[in-house]
Amino acid sequence: MKNRLSHRLQNISYSQTIAMSAKARELKNKGYDIINLSLGEPDFLPPNFVLNAAKKAIDEGYHYYTPVSGYLELRKVICKKFLRDNHLTYTPSQIVVSTGAKQAIMNVLLSLLNKNDEVIIPAPYWVSYLQMVKLCESCPVVIQTTMKNNFKIHPEQLEKAITCKTKLFIFSTPCNPTGSVYSYEELKNLAEIFKKYPKIMILSDEIYEHICYSDKHTTSIAIFSDIHDQVITLNGLSKAFSMTGWRIGYIGAPEWISQSCDKIQGQMTSCANSIAQIAAISALKADPSKIGYMIKEFRKRKNLVFDLIKEINGFQLNQPDGAFYIFPKVSSFFGKKLHGKIIQNADDLSEFLLEKAQVATVSGSAFGDKECLRISYASSNEKIIEAFNRIKKVLK
Known part of the structure; x- marks a missing residue:
């Protein structure tokens, strides 16, 4: 069979x-x-204020389909969250809410990748990156890192891996599985490479952003203006809000990417869970200190x-x-x-x-x-x- x-x-x-x-x-x-x-x-x-928001949403009748990209109010709140926590400016039309960060990643890959396109992935990597790229019939190009360098790549390694077939770079910071966090300076050095290759897109997985133990806050690579339009910023509620089963992930991206993801998602799952979206509004409005x-x-x-x-x-x-x-x-x-x-x-x-x-x-x-x-x-x-x-x- x-x-x-x-x-x-x-x-x-x-x-x-x-x-x-x-x-x-x-x-x-x-x-x-x-x-x-x-x-x-x-x-x-999950925090009590999130649970209470979900219960209230049930009582108030949020039981029906939402727009494919998510409630407008939620997308507005995500824009405010990006500005507050990451100093990134997005509009609601640049936001797509998905059934977990996994679907958000797959939406992006299906929007961008053709057969035999190359995708650069630093190793160690989150387990699904490689398999998702293969599912798109594209070619993972793995950059090996070492414990000595805290499992982070150098700009020289990145540039060496780039070819005329390179379409995308995927990484996470803080990283699953290593816990490594790229500093502002390290990301700036990588951004200097990427700005020489404006056709290469960057998928920055930041779902662990609040779970950080260093004195400095995590930095989003999209903060560097020279490459802002090359970056898709990925996040979700599973980790920091302990909402794994609620399945809410989202991206902030150039509008041509967000529209493509909306198109793909509309033919797959349509919208994310309506009650979970209302709870997400409550979660993302809250100050991270909560x-x-x-x-x-x-x-x-x-x-x-x-x-x-x-x-x-x-x-x-x-x-x-x-x-x-x-x-x-x-x-x-x-x-x-x-x-x-x-x-x-x-x-x-x-x-x-x-x-x-x-x-x-x-x-x-x-x-x-x-x-x-x-x-x-x-x-x-x-x-x-x-x-x-x-x-x-x-x-x-």
Whole structure:
């Protein structure tokens, strides 16, 4: 039956983060005491003012289709949010609200990419970037980074990767999976390269913007006026507002891009959920300090994880400045026998930890780095402590 499927479908893989989470859930349903540190899903409830806005929207009858790009009021609020938090100027016609940031990304890719176009992606990258590009029958061009450079690319690497086929550059800051955050100066240096290639578009994934631990605020690359019209700024409510299941993502983009995304979305899902859109208005109107308690807790958890991981020999780690993941290098375990099993790579180690420690992590190979693991600390302190005690015990 497989040969009856489309070539584009056969060319992509399942999401390894979702696959590992499903495996952990299946084992938990069978009675195993699994601690799931594989998914990037905050364990907080959405803020009460967001929940109350959704309840009010139900009572007031917001049950019907909205414009494809989202309620006008929501798009106006997103424009104000971009100005307040990112110093970016957009109009409502440049905003498209989608069913999660994933759909927003796919809208952009389908709007821009043709077969065999090249898309530059720094690695480690979010697991779906590569597969989405392949789904468009385009060619991912991966720039490898190192822990020594905090998993960030240099301008020289970027320029070397550009060819006459380059159509798009995709990256995230703060980064999933590494937690790396590009500084103003680093983004400015990349912008200097991009302004020499005005036909190359940039998709800047900023969904973790508020989950940042450095003293400086995160910067949007669209702030540099020379390349502003080359940038699509992506964001959503899943991470900072703990609204993963509400599925609200959005872009700010040049109008020819936003109109294209509206056209594609109109033939796919149409509008995002109407109640979630009303709740999003409440979320985005709020000052970011309203979610400060979550960020403060994530910072504490990051520090806790660093203290715990120091007790485990063989994990090499840098200091992430954002998001809620660590991305340790674990190649020191490769070739070693643990509890009768030889660990050949990060995939093996991730499977080993699930089987022996009953802790779910994700192999770095899913993110473009075969020597690392991604471990989420978007869980309670109790679960984090227990998980690392188990890991320490089985790796002794």
